[in-house]
Amino acid sequence: MMQRLTHRLKQSIFGRPPSPARKFSHAGILLDSNDKLEEEKLRGYTPEHFYPVNIGDVFRSRYQVVGKLGYGGHSTVWLCRDLQQHAYVTLKMYEHDSSHGRREKEVYKHLGNVKSSHTGSVLVRRAIDDFQISSADNTYSYQCLVHPPLAMSLCELRNRTIEKVLPEDILKPTLIHILLALDFLHTEAKIVHTDIQENNVMLSVEDESILVDFEEAERSSPSPRKIVGDRVIYSSRDLGIPKVHGRPILSDFGEARFSSSLGKQWEDVQPLVYRAPEVLLRMPWNEKIDIWNIGVLAWDLFEQKHLLYARDSNRNISDSHHLAGMIAIMGAPPKEMLQNSEYAMKFFDHDGNWIGTAEIPSISLEKLEGNLRDTQQSLFLCFMRKMLQWKPENRASAKELLADPWLKSI
Structure with a gap:
């Protein structure tokens, strides 16, 4: 009885304890290593410039990768579970030394300091967290942004x-x-x-079942992938169709500019x-x-x-x-x-x-x-x-x- 009361008291004071990291299978369909896949098709692609994210990885002892959502001209995007907050988040992993990553980080920092009651402020994507990660040999660094999915x-x-x-x-x-x-x-x-x-x-996202279904699909039927040396390149997985569509949110500020920085050039x-x-x-x-x-x-x-x-x-x-x-x-x-x-x-x-x-x-x-x-x-x-x-x-x-x-x- 006393142990249960103590446990409940700890939960009320400190919140729920972090979730344990989940196990993911590495038995997905192997694709031909000679065929270019996803970000490898980008112009000027250099393997070392993209961090080798693996499904199941945990970043900052907090964000566990559960699947690949896609890629862009300068980044890869992953669905993660925030083990501390017990919620899904999106991790955007920029390529090495990306000016787009630096610019987007600056914009989100600025937006975080803009106190506004404007209706449009909630229709602009925000960052929950940001951090840098280095390659195993510390040669390359990568900007990471964490968003609500x-x-x-x-x-x-x-x-x-x-x-x-x-x-x-x-x-x-x-x-x-x-x-x-x-x-x-x-x-x-x-x-x-x-x-x-x-x-x-x-x-x-108004229907979180699409996120749960995405993770369960990855665990039961791992995404196709190719292996090149010690690097894994994954195929992206689509989110399902939600029961209710959410509001349009303006995203991706990697090319944004501050009005104050615009000159005559x-x-x-x-x-x-x-x-x-x-x-x-x-x-x-x-x-x-x-x-x-x-x-x-x-x-x-x-x-x-x-x-x-x-x-x-x-x-x-x-x-x-x-x-x-x-x-x-x-x-x-x-x-x-x-x-x-x-x-x-x-x-x-x-x-x-x-x-x-x-x-x-x-x-x-x-x-x-x-x-x-x-x-x-x-x-x-x-x-x-x-x-x-x-x-x-x-x-x-x-x-x-x-x-x-x-x-x-x-």
Whole structure:
């Protein structure tokens, strides 16, 4: 009796004791070691630059790896159990000496110091913990970030629909969430995301059974893997479909910039098809590049094909084709804007006439839009044109877009 009371008293004072680490099988299907798998396919991949995470590993005597969720251009991502807090977390393991890892860590530290009641603050991913880990010989170091887990990305959600696009009744609340997050970032956190794409917007986890099922699947049927020397490369495992989808959360701040650090020099940012005109023309930029980004992303989520391709007929990256597409949907850029860009002289003469190698396509937003009719189409295109403007100062802010009639007509 006294022992039980003592045990309960300890639990009430100190909380539950840490969970023991679980055992995981290493008997998964072995793949051909000569075939490149996952992160090995990345351009410039160097094995030593990626920490050799093994399923079952425990980091900081706290985070036990239960399976691989995926990989990106500079990191691998793992589902873990926090043995101290008895909860699932996500571990993002950056490659050696990653500038993206350092930048993202700085952003999360800054966000942790921003005290805000803004609705959008909860729609931005946060870090629970961060730490560094070294290779066995201390030659390489790796930045690690620990997050609350998230479910599928907008890319996965879109690809699960029959038409491979988000229907209007899902697109609108999705955009509202992203714009709320952006309004918080731009006005209170003073951060420019610069990398808003469908893989960087993920749904929160409202149904934790998908995490439990993920771990149990790994324990009962280990992921396929390949072994190269003493290094194991795992195949990623998908999370299941939740019973309830969570809210969109803006994630991945490896390319984010602080507004205070933006000067008069141009810096190359943004995914290729989402580059704003001022980024493409190699001009200084500000937070309004995120607004342009949202406009093109909204179109790509809703329509059957990209708004802008930025490639020539041989699929080579082409600024000329990218600018020609912009001219087709917005008209010629303002002459005074071109005068501020030396790079623009490759594509326009001194009078602002087009001299680029690409032909300006005979398209318009009205001709390209195929999902809406009459008033709803007009409202949608008006919403798009508030973002798709040559001059950054002519683009609406995130807060202004949240009041748009099309967006509010849910």
